[in-house]
Amino acid sequence: MPNHTSSQIARLTLSTLAARKIAPTPDNYTRLYQEISGNHDANSTVQILTSEAQLPQKSIDDQLKLAWPNLIRDLLTQMEASHKGITISRKKQSVVTVLNRFNNDSNALFTKLQSLIVSWKETTSSNPRELIPTKLESEAEDNILPPDTVNVNNIIHSSHPDVAIDTTIDIELVEQLRELLAQSLESINNEDPDLKSEIQVLAQQTRATGDYGQAIKLNKQLRKLWIKLELRDNDNFNIQEGLMRLFRLLVENVGELVTEDKWLHDQILNLQEIIENPISKHTIATAERNLRSTIIKQGLLRQNMIDAKITLKSLMTTFIDRLSEMTDSTSAYHTKIEGYSLEIGQADNLTELSHILGDIMQDTRIIQAISMRSHEELVSTRKQAHIAEERVKQLEQELEQVSELVREDQLTGALNRRGLDDVLDREIKRADRQQTPVSIALLDIDNFKQLNDSLGHQTGDQALVHLIQVIKNALRPTDEVARYGGEEFLIILIDTSLEEAMATIIRLQRELTKNLFLHNNNRQLITFSAGVALHTSGEDPESTIGRADKAMYNAKRAGKNRVFAAD
Numbered sequence: 001m002p003n004h005t006s007s008q009i010a011r012l013t014l015s016t017l018a019a020r021k022i023a024p025t026p027d028n029y030t031r032l033y034q035e036i037s038g039n040h041d042a043n044s045t046v047q048i049l050t051s052e053a054q055l056p057q058k059s060i061d062d063q064l065k066l067a068w069p070n071l072i073r074d075l076l077t078q079m080e081a082s083h084k085g086i087t088i089s090r091k092k093q094s095v096v097t098v099l100n101r102f103n104n105d106s107n108a109l110f111t112k113l114q115s116l117i118v119s120w121k122e123t124t125s126s127n128p129r130e131l132i133p134t135k136l137e138s139e140a141e142d143n144i145l146p147p148d149t150v151n152v153n154n155i156i157h158s159s160h161p162d163v164a165i166d167t168t169i170d171i172e173l174v175e176q177l178r179e180l181l182a183q184s185l186e187s188i189n190n191e192d193p194d195l196k197s198e199i200q201v202l203a204q205q206t207r208a209t210g211d212y213g214q215a216i217k218l219n220k221q222l223r224k225l226w227i228k229l230e231l232r233d234n235d236n237f238n239i240q241e242g243l244m245r246l247f248r249l250l251v252e253n254v255g256e257l258v259t260e261d262k263w264l265h266d267q268i269l270n271l272q273e274i275i276e277n278p279i280s281k282h283t284i285a286t287a288e289r290n291l292r293s294t295i296i297k298q299g300l301l302r303q304n305m306i307d308a309k310i311t312l313k314s315l316m317t318t319f320i321d322r323l324s325e326m327t328d329s330t331s332a333y334h335t336k337i338e339g340y341s342l343e344i345g346q347a348d349n350l351t352e353l354s355h356i357l358g359d360i361m362q363d364t365r366i367i368q369a370i371s372m373r374s375h376e377e378l379v380s381t382r383k384q385a386h387i388a389e390e391r392v393k394q395l396e397q398e399l400e401q402v403s404e405l406v407r408e409d410q411l412t413g414a415l416n417r418r419g420l421d422d423v424l425d426r427e428i429k430r431a432d433r434q435q436t437p438v439s440i441a442l443l444d445i446d447n448f449k450q451l452n453d454s455l456g457h458q459t460g461d462q463a464l465v466h467l468i469q470v471i472k473n474a475l476r477p478t479d480e481v482a483r484y485g486g487e488e489f490l491i492i493l494i495d496t497s498l499e500e501a502m503a504t505i506i507r508l509q510r511e512l513t514k515n516l517f518l519h520n521n522n523r524q525l526i527t528f529s530a531g532v533a534l535h536t537s538g539e540d541p542e543s544t545i546g547r548a549d550k551a552m553y554n555a556k557r558a559g560k561n562r563v564f565a566a567d
């Protein structure tokens with residue numbers, strides 16, 4: 001057991017004063033100090049307090065033995081007592097932690113348990129930090145000092161005597177912190193070789209720091225390093241901005257150049273849309289994913305189409321070959337027939353003629369067979385060519401659809417902003433031309449953040465998909481739905497008056513109550529607030545949407561789950 005210094009006894013005295021609720025007067029302090037130290041020759045308290053003389057071990061232990069029953073009684077009482085912000089299980093946990101840490105040192109165990117009780121009692125008082133663990137309690141839980149501690153003043157006083165830090169720090173802890181700082185420095189990722197070597201030197205110095213003076217110096221150097229790193233970060237940010245501007249310029253101009261190639265043009269427009277909106281890691285990753293999957297699909301389709309075209313070509317070649325083969329054989333046949341007619345003219349007898357006839361019959365049979373075969377082959381080639389042609393057409397259509405994908409929101413399959421622009425432009429122009437009504441509804445899901453926060457972002461995504469499914473099933477096939485923002489959707493109701501549009505959106509609300517969103521077999525009701533506006537002839541689409549948006553905002557303010565008509 002370690003010997004007890006007067007400062008240890010003094011600390012024990014103070015905590016015992018607090019535990020026994022004795023007023024901390026000099027007399028009480030002196031009496032208790034003597035009681036604990038076993039030194040009743042109390043002429044001078046000051047002398048006792050300043051002396052580092054070793055005290056008789058036995059007397060302290062005896063005093064502690066006497067104090068243990070009181071402490072346990074107090075502990076049990078306080079364990080049961082109510083303390084704001086500290087539950088019984090948390091108290092038990094703190095006690096177990098103290099017991100585990102100090103089970104080899106009964107003096108330290110006594111002191112720590114006392115401190116713990118005091119900290120609980122302090123919590124009962126009208127302390128504004130009601131729910132924050134008291135310093136002593138959190139020390140008991142998190143930062144309990146093991147028995148072999150050293151006073152930090154012993155380490156640093158020699159170089160800085162003014163600093164009176166009343167804390168004992170585990171020397172091992174200091175070592176660990178120093179190592180942690182050094183490792184953190186080494187993990188800074190910087191490409192600049194000068195800065196890299198400066199960081200290395202600082203990491204070494206951190207490991208070697210021994211006294212207060214060195215620590216202060218290191219602190220200054222770390223501050224300077226920090227400023228340098230911040231400046232570098234700014235530079236990097238500016239470079240990224242510049243690159244982004246260049247990229248934007250490139251995309252805009254390539255877009256102009258490739259108006260002929262629809263697919264590429266669509267991709268460029270898609271990229272433009274992404275970089276026009278605030279860029280985040282999420283949007284870039286989504287864009288990359290979409291582009292990659294489109295390119296892969298496109299690549300596959302192109303390859304299939306090339307194959308189908310090769311097949312068609314080879315069929316055509318066979319067809320031509322057969323045709324020329326047939327003409328060859330028929331022209332040879334004609335030449336032969338001409339030869340035979342000569343022979344017939346010159347023939348003198350029936351036997352001769354019958355030989356010629358035999359030859360003619362033979363040649364005719366051959367030519368018949370050739371022509372028959374060619375005819376069959378031609379029919380089958382024509383059939384195959386027709387199939388290949390159909391396949392090419394189908395592949396071309398699929399290719400067109402893949403291009404269309406860039407006009408859709410990848411998550412929900414609704415139109416994306418660009419798809420919406422195209423459809424809006426088309427439908428509004430048509431409505432103006434034909435003098436037919438077109439209404440626009442803007443829907444915003446209610447309390448979607450709460451749904452995301454409680455069930456997770458992925459479930460939020462599934463909820464969006466569910467909503468679009470319900471909307472698409474409930475609307476007319478001619479109506480269009482587009483994702484206007486994160487959880488905002490825009491519906492274009494073609495050939496629909498304001499009253500009809502209002503009725504349709506209210507019907508949608510009812511559909512959602514009938515088709516609840518299922519999450520882990522739990523039914524979730526998704527509601528939305530909506531604003532509906534009728535497009536007036538010649539009105540700019542943006543201003544129709546603006547009116548719908550205002551009405552939607554009013555629906556939110558009125559308590560959500562409502563549909564409001566725009567002015």
Ligand SMILES: Nc1nc2c(ncn2[C@@H]2O[C@H](COP(=O)(O)OP(=O)(O)OP(=O)(O)O)[C@@H](O)[C@H]2O)c(=O)[nH]1
Nearest residue numbers: 444445446447448449450452457458460461486487
């Ligand atoms: N899961 C998921 N969440 C999204 C998506 N886009 C936007 N959000 C979330 O939607 C939430 C919208 O939150 P708010 O604008 O506060 O709206 P709200 O919680 O619906 O509240 P009210 O509109 O007032 O009813 C945010 O938490 C966004 O992160 C998405 O694609 N998927």
